[in-house]
Amino acid sequence: MSELEIQASATGHGAGRPQTAPRGRFGRLRVSVVELLAVLVTLLLLTAAIAPRLLAPGDPLAIDPLAAFGAPSWAHWFGTDESGRDIYTRVVDGARDSLLIGLTATLIGLGLGAVLGTIAGTLGAAVDFTVNRFLEVLFAFPGLLLALLFILIFGPGPGSAIVAVGLSTAPGYARIIRAQLLRVRSSGFVEAATVQGLGRTRILARHILPNTLAPLLVLGTLGVGQAIVWAAALSYLGLGAQPPAAEWGAMLSAGRTYITSAWWMSFFPGLFIVLTAVCATALGRAIERRMRHA
């Protein structure tokens, strides 16, 4: 009997049984070229963040006025800036700050979002209403504007840039978490748990929260890329890391003045911001795809 029915689903027959996407024998999806590249680049970026001297032995702050505004060459792969600092060394060195900002900001946003969303979804209609109106107010501001507002109050610097980006992404996460929570809460298995006589806290801990929070991993990976771009934007505006710190957004900003004569000063930091964001997003999608087929 069982074999017949399994065969049935394999042939797509039967009521409402969704056709699964083509996949391998044991549900493992093949690794695509893009995913492989994303993993490689991410490993490279992580190496740069943890041990920058391994990839670029020089000092990112060492000045060499004679070599100022050097175009990319064998000696300076990405060229040099207005004080003759090696841009390649600085880009490698900047990975740590940029990644740290991206990850921390995302964690703050997710954490805050999870708390707000869970509160809204569990503590009854009045709380839900209040939290929702609060979120709507936050939504009314464009995310970056919210971050700017925060920095205006607490002053510029890498720390406030991180918190600012985290804060401005939190409402989005809170919304998603709340919606997911409501969906899980009205699901058949929560009802079944109620019928079994489980208390509200145990249902929350055993069924609702795990099923709500599992998708957050994917959201988080997707969010890291966005957070890095936003943090770079803040630095670019002079509100995050301050020059001469080797942070990508700050470097981009510094190169702006010389964009017509020394394009490499802004091009390479910009390239790595985009590359990091793309890799994080690609990894997030890859994880999402696998979770869906797990």
Place this chain on the structure above:
Amino acid sequence: MNTAHQPPAASHPMPALRVANLRVAFGDAHADPVVRGVSFEVAAGECLAIVGESGSGKSVTARSLLGLAGPGARVSADELTLAGESVLGLSESAWRRRRGRDVGLVLQDALASLDPLRPIVREIGDSLRLHTRMSGAERTRRVLETLESVGLPDAHRYAGRRSGELSGGQRQRALIAAALALNPPLLVADEPTTALDVTVQAQVLALLEQVRAQGTAIVVISHDLAVVSRLADRVAVMHDGRIVETGPAAEVLTEPRHPETRRMLAAVPVDKPRGHRLAPAAGPRPGGTAPTVAPRVTDRPHHPAAPAAPGAGATSAAANAGIALEAIGLAKTFRGPHGSVHRAVDNVSFSLQRGSTLGIVGESGSGKTTTARLVLALTTADTGEVRLLGQPWSTLPETERRARRPLIGAMYQDVLASFDPRLSVRDILGHAVSGPGSRSEPAATAGSGRAGRDARALVLLDEVGLAAGVLDRRPTDLSGGQRQRVGIARALASRPEILVCDEPVSALDVSVQAQVLDLLDELQRELNLSLLFISHDLGVIQHVSDQVAVMHDGLIVETGTATDVFSTPAHPYTRALLAAVPRLV
């Protein structure tokens, strides 16, 4: 050509459809074919029914007749002739020109088959637009004619509606109208009535009969022999990709020769008395070592059993101890978005004797499921109350009720949705046996902890006839019958007195349904369970129930013993329901 058919009448020199040695396989060249050499033909004005279990290949066979066997399907045949022309190996674009014109398709799920955003007049008009040069006005007129011919009078009233604004029966009619718009000589209907209420099903069957009488050849696919017996001239029984038996409907259904046919016929619950087994007692299960029904663990402590024989006339002697569950004047009203009020359940009262089965039968929207939710205290009643074993139940606050929840278990129609998707069967049953207030006895082997939970989970699996091998699988990887068994095992974990079953077998094949019904019957006798059994299927209700309550529009219109209600129905609605039940010839 061993299973091929001679056309029944010489007056049809050219059959509407001729299929010889059809084979369909999916996947790589080594994969077993799903359809392994099927041959049949259908004459104009004739109806051939292909019946079989899920996975027998009947649906793939039907879809191959429209070039819709699916992506990756490899279709081969000695002959595949539609309206006198060979359609073997046609390109996709050539098939597109034929679909709708030479052959129409009716699917089971009308809601999914119609675009929810387009009015049905445009949905039905599509095939006319693609295949004819009619003007817009002509198309509309033709669509209206077709709609009227499928029994939607005042068709212009329906034409502008979208599928969501139609009832289930109207939708299915619209779908049939869409298939018939171009008057194709052949109609393929894949489970055309499976999702429908019994009275609507009867209407749709009557419509298909009428279509056949007008000279259209019909191939109808179904797992339900009773449905087929009314419509089909000939029946072909498919099993494992082959036609194992074929012949005139009356002959196949009354004198089945092949064991598979006999098994399917035995599984039909209509008119089979209570306690009559529907499935073979201990069929070997593919891949498994355990028999269908596992031997019982006998030294289980039983509840103080009600001495009264189940059902039969216990009312006079009924002290309160004899009543497992009592509903008194339940009412529940739902408020719609625009101040509309829907009385889902209205003054519903019944009592369930210990150890017996009360069947609640009604069509969709009659308030059955709301009643189940009220009984399980998942929603609060506006008025009335539910008493459990003579004690208050629905009036308790949830915190007090929780301690008594182990007394009452539940089985669901969508059993898959009732399992946490992250959990394996081991976790599901492990949670159930270690649940709060679980009255599951510590089995002889069991200590506490993981090993003890596993031991008890295995006892439960054994009770529902599942092998230990499913323990580490997730419900998504199990078959429908296995899932429902796991659902029963979970419900039994707390050793409940009462089991509320809301359409527990509606999603299952007839023979799997038979196994689950047999299992429930056995467990009931063994554990002295009281069952509240809710179904839209009169055949199932008749088979399982001691007492029956018929629901209609939120009211119980008739109650009585199963024998009385089914043999001498008093209420006109009950009579209408019974008249609509498809029976074997």
